[in-house]
Amino acid sequence: MIEKGNILFCGVGGQGILLASELTAYALLIAGFDVKKSEVHGMAQRGGSVVAHLRYGDKVYSPLIDPGAADIQLAFEMVEAARYLPFLHPGSRSIVNIQKIAPPAVATGKMLYPAAPLDSLTEQGIKVYPVDGFGIAREVGEIKATNTVLVGALSTLLPIDVEVFVEVIRKQVPARFVEVNLAAFAAGRKSIGPL
DSSP states (O other), rough: OOEEEEEEEEEETTHHHHHHHHHHHHHHHHTTTEEEEEEEETTGGOOOOOEEEEEEEEEOSSSSOOOOOOEEEEEEHHHHHTTTTTEEEEEEEEEEEEOOOOOHHHHEEEEEEEEOOOHHHHHHTTTEEEHHHHHHHHTTGGGGGHHHHHHHHHHTSSSSEEEEEEEHHHHSOOOGGHHHHHHHHHHHHHHHOOO
């Protein structure tokens, strides 16, 4: 566990990336860290790329992560994980939802979805944790909780007590979805296995 760090959240619009970054930011704040967060929506409403930068530590002055400075990547889609490779460094850790969402160029037949998009990360010395976030969310009864599954996985890499995340989920998620999101979070934590 590190007492400061840079977390890059990336994926496709509609996957709940911004809520995942907010839950993580609130948990870090409650745990006593200074936190700065920034997000880029881009063409999110049309299924485009979405990215959020989150930095935490004793004192943080800027929310933006420099290329090569992300310690952890939380990727909601495999090609998006590879797209943001320039922000990672050897030793970075990447939690990747193994769901495939075809980018527009693939959906229109102009390009092919890469056969092994995560190879580009492992070849650069990045530790990849593949997680079937969508499948786990379906098992707990709510596919929209995929983002909370991934936050659960991320929580295993952060210096925060699990109870803090539980408190944040209870406060930030609408009441009717709290229990299923808590189940998704717990299942996400289990998905990582031994570090």
